[in-house]
Amino acid sequence: MPAATSTRAAGADATSLRILGRANSFNVRKVLWACDETGIGYVREDYGRGFRACTEPAFLALNPVAQVPVVIDNGVVMRESNSVVRYLAAKAGREDLYPSNLVDRQRVEQWMDWIAYDLTHALRGAFLGGMLKEAPWNNDWFVNQGRKDLIHDMRIVEAHLAANGPYVTGATFTVADIAMGLVVNRWFKVDGFDKPETPALAAYYELLSQRPAYLAHGRNGLP
Ligand SMILES: N[C@@H](CCC(=O)N[C@@H](CS)C(=O)NCC(=O)O)C(=O)O
Numbered sequence: 001m002p003a004a005t006s007t008r009a010a011g012a013d014a015t016s017l018r019i020l021g022r023a024n025s026f027n028v029r030k031v032l033w034a035c036d037e038t039g040i041g042y043v044r045e046d047y048g049r050g051f052r053a054c055t056e057p058a059f060l061a062l063n064p065v066a067q068v069p070v071v072i073d074n075g076v077v078m079r080e081s082n083s084v085v086r087y088l089a090a091k092a093g094r095e096d097l098y099p100s101n102l103v104d105r106q107r108v109e110q111w112m113d114w115i116a117y118d119l120t121h122a123l124r125g126a127f128l129g130g131m132l133k134e135a136p137w138n139n140d141w142f143v144n145q146g147r148k149d150l151i152h153d154m155r156i157v158e159a160h161l162a163a164n165g166p167y168v169t170g171a172t173f174t175v176a177d178i179a180m181g182l183v184v185n186r187w188f189k190v191d192g193f194d195k196p197e198t199p200a201l202a203a204y205y206e207l208l209s210q211r212p213a214y215l216a217h218g219r220n221g222l223p
Contacts, residue, residue: 016041017088020059021068022048026186027081028069029217030178034085036213037178038092082112085175097175107169111176119183122149123190127223130192147193154187154198162200166207173211181208181218189223 017035019042021028028048035042047068048054054066063070063079071078073091078084086109089098099105125146129137137143157180161168168176184205187198208214 016043018042018072019044020047020062020070020072022046022051023217024222025049025068026182027067029220029222030081030182031069031071031084031088033178033181033213033217034088034175036216037097037211038088038094040088040092080116082116082175082179085178086112089175096172099174104169108174108176111168112179115179115183118149119153122146122153123183123186126150126193127186127190131190131223150187150190151196154201155196157184158198158200161204165200165204167204177208178218180204181214184208185219186223 017040019028019031019035021031021044023029023032023044023046025048028044032042032044034040046052047059047070052059054060054063054068059070060066062072062077065079067079069079069081069084071084071087073087078087086098098108123146124137125142125144126149127146128134129139129146130143132138137146164170167173168180184201187195187201188205205219209219
């Protein structure tokens with residue numbers, strides 16, 4: 001197993017966040033993007049598949065569900081990428097990314113929750129099972145169902161963006177676009193089945209690609 005490595009981002013100092021998680025993880029990438037978007041410095045340590053195992057007792061003590069990312073801010077230990085992304089935007093006082101107005105906030109969160117549940121589940125079949133052939137997702141039924149669900153869900157996003165875009169909640173970029181940006185990148189990378197044309201998603205992909213932090217952590221060549 002390779003030794004754990006450390007990466008210090010520009011602006012990182014003794015009070016920086018610690019991010020535990022490999023930089024090629026779908027969910028760690030959201031957190032890295034949020035840090036770059038908000039200018040929050042961090043130190044990252046490699047944990048997860050191919051590096052130090054999430055099942056190490058020391059890691060499990062931080063995150064009993066044994067997944068990356070784990071984020072530690074001034075001794076406070078956090079997990080769940082979407083929740084961490086919202087925390088970081090609020091910590092940075094970025095009202096534009098994560099509004100405090102309850103209705104606007106709910107608009108952001110409803111998309112992030114749907115991504116975390118429905119879309120992520122569909123991607124397990126279509127991507128982890130169908131493309132990476134990763135157990136236990138790689139059985140035929142699960143792969144086919146994942147592909148069907150993914151197409152269904154991405155058609156919903158396509159119609160939503162075409163009618164209400166250019167961003168997930170309308171006129172401006174929010175943390176909902178961080179979660180969606182990773183999904184859309186993976187949508188254009190996943191293969192092994194016929195995908196419908198999705199011009200609104202393609203336009204959204206190009207729009208997000210104007211952001212350096214998305215090119216660094218989202219559309220960075222990885223699926
Ligand atoms: N709901 C969690 C999911 C986290 C998750 O699935 N992480 C994956 C990587 S993307 C993981 O830890 N895989 C095991 C590993 O890398 O060892 C979140 O959003 O943070």
